[in-house]
Amino acid sequence: MDAAALAERVRAGDVRALAKVISMVENGESGVRSVIKDLAPMVAGARVIGLTGAPGAGKSTVTSALVKALRARGERAAVLAVDPSSPFSGGALLGDRVRMQEHATDPGVFIRSMGSRGQLGGLAAATPQAIRVLDAAGFGVILIETVGVGQAEVEIAAAADTTALLVVPGMGDAVQAAKAGVLEVADVLVVNKADRPETQRTVRDLRSMIALSAGRWRPPVVTTVATSGEGVDELVRQLDRHWAWLAESGERARQRLARARDEVSALAFGAVRARLEVPDELAARVADGRLGPHEAAEELLASVGL
């Protein structure tokens, strides 16, 4: 099927065409470029919510509960489960998709996992492209679920309007998140599995950790028991409150400009990376000390006209 036909079918709500285009994004296929161009007029500016947290925090259960709440008020929701953990492993999130099965037959819900294989510029380039495609396909809310708390998650958070960080009671997750800089980018903090002991203490500790941050938005701390649905309404309310604040404060426009900048930058970077292969002969001269690394970098850049 050619690009124009694919774009047309995505536009018409064909789920298989949509899945095909996301795969093209994931694999870094060059053909996806004209599909994205054809879809451009349909991009409506969907709301993007990032959910991150260590393995076991209950991300899939919370995501599923959020999807249910969004569907109840008539919104179409897409879930993109992104696994940045490693080029070696991959597929870690697939098992969790079982928890999403209650939405499997609902045409207003689309669920996909995505790894980093192939894509030039990695997930930093692939995620915004996948968001564009889902947006053009008519999903008003896009949930980006990432496993783990690290720099990769911070990068993916940069693609979201609102980032929710999930932790379980006990301070391990929060401390790890703080070390990785994830706490600084979280807009809403969720203590899930809040029927466990230590919940109130974790809430207090999180509040004191974020009290030190200087941003204009003070992240609320929400407690949930996602398996029973407890606290999910309050979580939705806080996510909505942040979304409204983004518009009122002018932050939404600023963020979207920054996202566009990051997206262009990642694509340009990916293209350059492909051209900056270090020739064996050049690496050998550096390895045996005949040439300094800076001089070699200069020679390499000159050889591609930079």
Place this chain on the structure above:
Amino acid sequence: MDAAALAERVRAGDVRALAKVISMVENGESGVRSVIKDLAPMVAGARVIGLTGAPGAGKSTVTSALVKALRARGERAAVLAVDPSSPFSGGALLGDRVRMQEHATDPGVFIRSMGSRGQLGGLAAATPQAIRVLDAAGFGVILIETVGVGQAEVEIAAAADTTALLVVPGMGDAVQAAKAGVLEVADVLVVNKADRPETQRTVRDLRSMIALSAGRWRPPVVTTVATSGEGVDELVRQLDRHWAWLAESGERARQRLARARDEVSALAFGAVRARLEVPDELAARVADGRLGPHEAAEELLASVGL
């Protein structure tokens, strides 16, 4: 002090000059380039050992015990504690340096921590440069200590001849490491705090995890109680065994060529990144849908002559 004088003092074993040059590397100061060039003839090909593991695995204690063992046989050792965790936090390793104080007055030992601030190309560019400087200053063994198990640690491992992964008894650390691809790059596995229960089980589990890997080198699993020194001799023996294997197998030359390539690539990349700033006007056109991201990336590349 000019570059030539700094290089001369580093060569002469001046610790303050050495610390100054490492700071220049860390901050990405352009002046460091001629210092590194002046030091090039002194680079002797030091042995680089990477140590990584989750917080609490006992990296500093193991590092300190290794330094002691290396000093006992007359080798000069430098420790570079690299913190890739976040551009936001930083300094996480400073507290641990207290454990290194037994070596504080030994001129055959140099200890420094380094973060990612400033450096173009990040730690992937800064670490090899710091290694060059320490090598030229006459340290035959350079220990690179990194906190955490993630992609950043995998990148730093790429700068080492031998990478040791530290875990504590219980499978949490090992599973995290496996997910992040760190297990695949570890040459020696160390179960530290081996006076705890579950040690033998962890050793068995690690052995079965690595049995699946297809490399020519089968990573040994060593147990240590670094606080008492137990197992440290065996750890040194296994590190030596890997170092000898690298030479015999031809792997050392191959790795060093790969390292030179990575170093040149990171520097070239850093230089390009600085030139690929996305102008506001271009980002705005992408943000409001007037221009596709791929077309914008093309425009940006064309504007810098690519």
